[in-house]
Amino acid sequence: MxxxxxxxxxxxxxxxPFELAWxxxxxxxxxxxxxxxxxxxxLLVQHPDCYTLGRGASEQHLRFDxxxxxxxxxxxxxxxxxxxxxxxxxxxxxxxxxxxxxxDLHLYLRELEGAVLDVLAVxxxxxxxxxxxxxxxxxxxxxxxxxxxxxxxxxxxxxxxNVNCDLRGFGAIAPCGLINRPVGRLCDWIPGLLPExxxxxxxxALASRxxxxxxxxxxxxxxxx
Amino acid sequence: MTEGKIxxxxxxxxxxxxxxESVLVVESDKADMDVEAFQEGFLAAVLMPxxxxxxxGETIGLIVETEAEIAAAQASAPSSSAAAVAxxxxxxxxxxxxxKPAAEPAPAATTVEASVAxxxxxxxxxxxxxxxxxxxxxxxxxxxxxxxxxxxxVALETLRGSGPHGRIQAEDVERxxxxxxxxxxxxxxxxxxxxxxxxxxxxxxxxGASPSATPLGQAFGSPGETxxxxxxxxxxxxxxxxxxxxxxxxxxxxxxxDRFDAFYKQVKAKGVTMTALLAKAVAVVLARHPQVNAAxxxxxxxxxxxxxxxxxxxxDDGGLLTPVLANADKTDLYSLSRSWADxxxxxxxxxxxxxxxxxxxxxxxxxxxxxxxxFDAILPPGTGAILAVAASxxxxxxxxxxxxxxKRQMQVNLTADHRVIYGTHGAAFLKDxxxxxxxxxxSLAL
Numbered sequence: 136m137x138x139x140x141x142x143x144x145x146x147x148x149x150x151x152p153f154e155l156a157w158x159x160x161x162x163x164x165x166x167x168x169x170x171x172x173x174x175x176x177x178l179l180v181q182h183p184d185c186y187t188l189g190r191g192a193s194e195q196h197l198r199f200d201x202x203x204x205x206x207x208x209x210x211x212x213x214x215x216x217x218x219x220x221x222x223x224x225x226x227x228x229x230x231x232x233x234x235x236x237x238x239d240l241h242l243y244l245r246e247l248e249g250a251v252l253d254v255l256a257v258x259x260x261x262x263x264x265x266x267x268x269x270x271x272x273x274x275x276x277x278x279x280x281x282x283x284x285x286x287x288x289x290x291x292x293x294x295x296x297n298v299n300c301d302l303r304g305f306g307a308i309a310p311c312g313l314i315n316r317p318v319g320r321l322c323d324w325i326p327g328l329l330p331e332x333x334x335x336x337x338x339x340a341l342a343s344r345x346x347x348x349x350x351x352x353x354x355x356x357x358x359x360x
Numbered sequence: 361m362t363e364g365k366i367x368x369x370x371x372x373x374x375x376x377x378x379x380x381e382s383v384l385v386v387e388s389d390k391a392d393m394d395v396e397a398f399q400e401g402f403l404a405a406v407l408m409p410x411x412x413x414x415x416x417g418e419t420i421g422l423i424v425e426t427e428a429e430i431a432a433a434q435a436s437a438p439s440s441s442a443a444a445v446a447x448x449x450x451x452x453x454x455x456x457x458x459x460k461p462a463a464e465p466a467p468a469a470t471t472v473e474a475s476v477a478x479x480x481x482x483x484x485x486x487x488x489x490x491x492x493x494x495x496x497x498x499x500x501x502x503x504x505x506x507x508x509x510x511x512x513x514v515a516l517e518t519l520r521g522s523g524p525h526g527r528i529q530a531e532d533v534e535r536x537x538x539x540x541x542x543x544x545x546x547x548x549x550x551x552x553x554x555x556x557x558x559x560x561x562x563x564x565x566x567x568g569a570s571p572s573a574t575p576l577g578q579a580f581g582s583p584g585e586t587x588x589x590x591x592x593x594x595x596x597x598x599x600x601x602x603x604x605x606x607x608x609x610x611x612x613x614x615x616x617x618d619r620f621d622a623f624y625k626q627v628k629a630k631g632v633t634m635t636a637l638l639a640k641a642v643a644v645v646l647a648r649h650p651q652v653n654a655a656x657x658x659x660x661x662x663x664x665x666x667x668x669x670x671x672x673x674x675x676d677d678g679g680l681l682t683p684v685l686a687n688a689d690k691t692d693l694y695s696l697s698r699s700w701a702d703x704x705x706x707x708x709x710x711x712x713x714x715x716x717x718x719x720x721x722x723x724x725x726x727x728x729x730x731x732x733x734x735f736d737a738i739l740p741p742g743t744g745a746i747l748a749v750a751a752s753x754x755x756x757x758x759x760x761x762x763x764x765x766x767k768r769q770m771q772v773n774l775t776a777d778h779r780v781i782y783g784t785h786g787a788a789f790l791k792d793x794x795x796x797x798x799x800x801x802x803s804l805a806l
Contacts, residue, residue, distance in 0.1 A: 189390070190367050190385055191387050191392075212392060212394075214367075214388070214389065214390040238591050238595070240389070244390060282390045283391045284394070286396070
């Protein structure tokens with residue numbers, strides 16, 4: 136029922152520092168704010184080690200001194216508590232005009248979860264949602280975290296799916312403010328699984344969930360050279 | 361979403377805000393939303409501090425147009441938080457005092473009252489609200505009110521606002537312009553085809569007999585303008601476009617309404633509205649025709665557990681809502697009428713919960729109050745059928761026995777999804793509906 140929507144795919148091959156990708160999202164968001172009928176965008180990246188806090192997040196969930204974090208710490212304009220990014224974790228930032236997608240932030244979160252569940256299904260894994268705990272869970276372990284922000288229904292931030300990342304960095308925080316809820320990664324279910332194998336699945340799942348036709352950016356639309 | 365937590369006020373009271381600038385951030389679950397100012401001005405007061413949760417539709421802060429108005433707004437507004445919280449010893453006094461002093465000294469206020477006193481509709485509701493409007497001789501009006509005022513040539517200064525804190529609303533402008541306020545902000549047509557009362561405004565105006573000039577039709581923009589679709593309008597676009605994937609057919613019926621009209625006259629005095637009466641009639645018949653209450657789904661024909669009659673309501677700002685009278689077949693007429701009044705009131709202020717407008721199993725669309733003799737309705741997604749109800753008008757009718765008489769008749773037209781509902785189902789439903797309305801409307805009160 137969704138007509139196919141024009142969307143630009145940005146999938147840099149190298150690891151992108153968080154602040155750079157955040158800047159890109161803001162550029163993309165500003166473009167859509169200026170032209171709400173313009174193309175939407177999907178940014179698929181991996182970040183070097185860092186921690187991010189949602190705007191209303193509590194520093195109580197940090198198990199380190201915020202003045203001296205073990206990796207760069209950013210307080211950013213999304214919902215949710217603290218999370219951790221690192222190589223081996225796929226991060227997807229859809230910059231969408233949500234008024235084309237139901238104009239409902241909760242629905243949007245459910246669709247993002249749905250996309251990850253679709254990916255797991257392709258991999259033969261039965262992920263699940265837990266009512267009231269936004270995220271995607273595999274046998275009680277959280278494999279994907281979500282946090283979004285929107286201005287005039289233009290979204291930024293998104294989801295992080297742990298593929299084969301080192302889980303030790305999560306020990307320094309209570310991810311999403313949840314205690315006694317272990318963090319998991321897909322390679323513990325599918326040994327040898329690599330982010331580059333999961334990325335095309337995630338790309339396809341997001342495109343299909345949101346009815347996007349993904350294409351490369353034109354020269355004018357490039358975020359980097 | 362029914363409530364949101366205020367994460368952060370990005371502006372402090374007294375700060376200037378530009379149109380489109382973010383004023384605060386609201387969080388719900390793991391999603392943040394920037395809330396922007398729709399108008400340029402100054403943040404005068406924060407009524408709900410960061411960290412607290414507010415239900416959707418709650419007033420959480422005040423924005424005024426000029427720096428000079430900040431003090432007035434602060435003085436008159438926060439009777440809810442500041443005054444109430446700060447002065448627990450003398451509880452009942454808090455509500456009224458901030459109102460009076462602000463309204464009295466303003467010289468503008470007297471002229472306002474005088475000029476507005478003439479139209480009968482202007483009730484003294486606004487007494488406490490126009491404090492901010494007139495205290496400094498400045499105006500607070502919604503963008504739509506301003507636009508309408510320009511279109512209709514109404515001087516905003518002469519108006520008394522009925523909105524929050526004296527804000528001038530679109531209706532205030534319409535009322536002042538002598539527009540038939542018969543076109544309410546939410547035009548749902550509480551009188552289906554109005555045997556006598558409400559339709560008079562429409563007919564009268566059309567015949568040119570009305571004292572007011574020919575009324576202007578509603579438009580969302582001015583000539584020469586292209587206006588971006590708002591969220592509600594985009595939702596309408598999606599829903600309408602979705603209907604193109606549904607193979608629909610139409611089947612119509614002419615129903616005599618003399619007995620129905622007479623019954624309506626009796627129960628009207630008890631607060632029964634035409635919308636409730638029609639919804640009840642449709643629901644009772646739907647309960648006997650479950651096929652017409654069914655809908656297409658991936659899994660197969662879906663038969664809802666209850667009969668929920670949605671009624672299409674056109675919003676002033678271009679949206680189309682379908683508030684739902686749930687279990688209309690099993691709910692008595694008087695409760696239905698009360699529910700409907702409540703739903704309409706809350707749809708004006710956009711305080712309906714999703715379940716209250718998205719759970720309809722069958723939709724009713726009524727344009728009878730405009731005098732139309734027939735129309736087609738477009739099927740809302742997720743349902744199997746919608747009934748278009750036109751005006752009831754006196755007609756010359758030939759009886760089976762060759763007699764000729766004058767009867768009031770209305771046409772109804774069913775739009776149905778042929779994947780689920782077939783011609784015979786629709787026809788049988790309409791036949792029973794006609795029989796109920798023509799021969800036994802009194803049973804609806806039981």
